[in-house]
Amino acid sequence: MEALEPAQAGALLMALLDYSEFGTIxxxxxAPMVAFGFCKPKIDRDGQKFVQKCEQNVQKP
Incomplete structure (x- = not known):
């Protein structure tokens, strides 16, 4: 984020938040799109892990 201009960093941050919450590309x-491309797989993995954990917790008595 340090390599980006403040407006670019803000746009990237908002894009990451929107993607993690709504799945919006x-x-x-x-540069902000390149940075997003590096972050997207981690957000996807974390989202899948969260769903799996929620499903496990529902199945517990």
């Missing part, structure tokens, strides 16, 4: 360009 952002319309970023340049």
């Amino acid at each position: 952002p319309e970023l360009k340049g």
Whole structure:
């Protein structure tokens, strides 16, 4: 984030939050989109782990 201009960093942060909450792919360009591409797989993995954990907790008596 330090390598980005403040406006780019803000746009990236909002895009990451929107994607993690709603699954919306952002319309970023340049460095912010590259950074998003690095973060997206981690958000996806964490989301899958969360769903699996919730399903396990529901199945417990």
